[in-house]
Amino acid sequence: xxxxxxxxxxxxxxxxxxxAGIGVTLLPxxxxxxxxxxxxxxxxxxxxxxxxxxxxxxxxxAALSRGAxxxxxxxxxxxxxxxxxxxxxxxxxxxxxxxxxxxxxxELSFRAILSTLMLPLEILLVPTYLVVRGLGLVNSYGGLIxxxxxxxxxxxxxxxxxxxxxxxxxxxxxxxxxxxxGIFWRIILPNCTPALGALALLTFRxxxxxxxxxxxxxxxxxxxxxxxxxxxxxxxDSAAYHEIMAIAVIAMIPTAVIFLFFQRAFVRGIALSGLxx
Amino acid sequence: MAQERAVAVPGxxxxxxQAVGRRRLSLHTRLAVVxxxxxxxxxxxxxxxxxxxxxxxxxxSFYHYDLMSPPVFHGLENYRSVWSNxxxxxxxxxxxxxxxxxxxxxxxxxxxxxxxxxxxxPGRPLIRLAYFFPIAMSQIVVAxxxxxxxNPLGVVNTILGWVGVQRINWLATEESALPALILIGIxxxxxxxxxxxxxxxxxxxREYHEAATVxxxxxxxxxxxxxxxxxxxTILFVMVMSLLSAMKVFLNPLxxxxxxxxxxTRVLPYFIYETAFAYHRMGEAAAASMVLFAFAFAxxxxxxxxxRRGGVE
Numbered sequence: 001x002x003x004x005x006x007x008x009x010x011x012x013x014x015x016x017x018x019x020a021g022i023g024v025t026l027l028p029x030x031x032x033x034x035x036x037x038x039x040x041x042x043x044x045x046x047x048x049x050x051x052x053x054x055x056x057x058x059x060x061x062a063a064l065s066r067g068a069x070x071x072x073x074x075x076x077x078x079x080x081x082x083x084x085x086x087x088x089x090x091x092x093x094x095x096x097x098x099x100x101x102x103x104x105x106x107e108l109s110f111r112a113i114l115s116t117l118m119l120p121l122e123i124l125l126v127p128t129y130l131v132v133r134g135l136g137l138v139n140s141y142g143g144l145i146x147x148x149x150x151x152x153x154x155x156x157x158x159x160x161x162x163x164x165x166x167x168x169x170x171x172x173x174x175x176x177x178x179x180x181x182g183i184f185w186r187i188i189l190p191n192c193t194p195a196l197g198a199l200a201l202l203t204f205r206x207x208x209x210x211x212x213x214x215x216x217x218x219x220x221x222x223x224x225x226x227x228x229x230x231x232x233x234x235x236x237d238s239a240a241y242h243e244i245m246a247i248a249v250i251a252m253i254p255t256a257v258i259f260l261f262f263q264r265a266f267v268r269g270i271a272l273s274g275l276x277x
Numbered sequence: 278m279a280q281e282r283a284v285a286v287p288g289x290x291x292x293x294x295q296a297v298g299r300r301r302l303s304l305h306t307r308l309a310v311v312x313x314x315x316x317x318x319x320x321x322x323x324x325x326x327x328x329x330x331x332x333x334x335x336x337x338s339f340y341h342y343d344l345m346s347p348p349v350f351h352g353l354e355n356y357r358s359v360w361s362n363x364x365x366x367x368x369x370x371x372x373x374x375x376x377x378x379x380x381x382x383x384x385x386x387x388x389x390x391x392x393x394x395x396x397x398x399p400g401r402p403l404i405r406l407a408y409f410f411p412i413a414m415s416q417i418v419v420a421x422x423x424x425x426x427x428n429p430l431g432v433v434n435t436i437l438g439w440v441g442v443q444r445i446n447w448l449a450t451e452e453s454a455l456p457a458l459i460l461i462g463i464x465x466x467x468x469x470x471x472x473x474x475x476x477x478x479x480x481x482x483r484e485y486h487e488a489a490t491v492x493x494x495x496x497x498x499x500x501x502x503x504x505x506x507x508x509x510x511t512i513l514f515v516m517v518m519s520l521l522s523a524m525k526v527f528l529n530p531l532x533x534x535x536x537x538x539x540x541x542t543r544v545l546p547y548f549i550y551e552t553a554f555a556y557h558r559m560g561e562a563a564a565a566s567m568v569l570f571a572f573a574f575a576x577x578x579x580x581x582x583x584x585r586r587g588g589v590e
Contacts (some may be wrong), residue, residue: 003431007496011396018393022407025468025554026420031432035425044428096318101312109316116327118573122525122546126553126562127330127337150322179310209415210529216554227417231532234421241425248418259413263406267472268411 002103036245063243072229095158161195368548379462380519391474477511517580
């Protein structure tokens with residue numbers, strides 16, 4: 001009896017711990033939001049002010065006018081969307097080819113594709129830059145988008161998902177005289193929307209805040225993504241923290257909204273990456 | 278990009294169409310060709326932006342190249358000068374410290390989080406949402422918010438002050454800058470790997486736990502003898518993934534500390550970036566990249582080995 005009571009109390013303690021941990025997890029968000037609404041002097045007040053005396057909503061327009069943030073956000077959105085579409089198309093095509101067809105060197109191709117997971121941009125920074133320069137894409141949207149438009153992780157994800165689709169679906173369509181392209185667009189893609197959704201979310205998140213690659217390949221101000229704009233603003237006036245935080249809040253909105261609405265697909269996508277193989 | 282592919286694929290199709298017209302290929306052959314064509318665009322892309330650059334980096338590591346004048350063959354000179362550069366050695370160890378400093382706590386804390394979130398909890402969906410939220414946060418925002426929190430007059434010092442710790446200028450002190458960055462890495466990694474662990478936990482059939490309970494095993498024993506062995510593939514995956522992702526860290530040192538103070542946060546990717554794009558020593562940067570690649574390669578090999586031994590595949 002007492003052992004059971006002890007276990008129940010232990011359980012309650014764990015629940016409390018779980019809830020307390022949320023505080024630590026979300027503290028940076030709270031601090032960011034709160035600071036974005038403070039005055040310049042409240043930001044560095046001691047002892048620290050957890051909440052602003054009077055929310056300074058005017059920080060937001062003031063911060064936005066500090067740089068061409070409209071253009072920066074546009075660039076980030078454009079890059080993220082284009083990279084996402086590229087990945088959705090090419091990764092699902094490749095995933096379909098690898099999952100449902102037999103051809104010479106198929107396994108080798110798959111292994112070669114997977115091996116590129118070991119070659120992130122951080123390792124290939126210099127030569128990728130040289131390739132993009134050779135293609136004449138430095139300082140262009142193409143240079144920002146093209147090198148990222150296919151990723152082995154997406155191919156892996158799509159292959160795993162398409163593999164589990166029944167072959168009979170494809171064979172039936174083929175017997176009905178459906179073209180191969182038609183099978184891909186009308187049978188395969190509609191049947192893997194969960195995987196496509198997860199891939200879309202993950203690629204969007206990873207590319208919405210591209211920093212390293214634009215830093216190297218896009219020196220023109222009109223091509224800057226918002227992380228570059230933000231870092232530049234911070235470099236110029238690191239005391240304007242209330243305004244930097246205001247931009248940070250705005251920058252968080254797209255991914256936060258996507259996450260809140262599509263949490264399940266998001267989590268499933270990440271989980272899929274860890275489960276098989 | 279899309280255009281380039283769109284041109285390439287119909288071109289091949291047309292060539293194939295002629296072949297098909299001349300003598301009808303069997304369905305088997307035709308399907309093989311179709312399947313290959315589906316894979317081809319991705320394959321071409323990866324050859325252009327992964328394999329060729331890799332070869333290029335390898336070649337470049339034997340050349341002297343400053344982006345202006347044409348590359349000059351240099352033999353092993355780049356490797357020699359990188360090897361004799363004390364900053365490289367420092368960077369190497371900073372990277373190693375960062376990698377293990379971030380991933381080892383992640384392995385345990387992420388598992389703990391997954392176990393906590395897998396229990397019956399009031400308002401569980403909401404709690405999970407709160408914990409997983411940092412996954413959605415953009416890297417630059419993370420860097421700037423934490424930089425602000427680490428300010429001498431900031432939140433971190435205030436909270437530590439409650440338990441009597443002296444104020445520190447976290448990012449400007451040699452001893453504390455790297456630990457400060459490591460803490461951010463852990464904070465950001467736990468939710469991500471927690472999700473992966475949670476998926477692993479949920480894929481374990483409930484009957485196993487029920488059977489263990491029927492046999493009289495306590496929660497601790499069930500965890501050790503049922504959960505842990507079944508979770509092994511996930512654990513190995515998390516171990517390697519966390520190391521690999523910590524290996525790539527770059528943005529935080531760049532934005533928060535610029536590799537300082539005194540190079541105490543200059544991780545290898547930052548060293549490479551600096552060598553290449555600040556000093557224009559492309560060959561040396563390529564040589565240093567090879568070291569980083571060897572790292573990634575070794576980790577991946579270890580993962581494959583362990584996974585095979587763990588009974589996966």
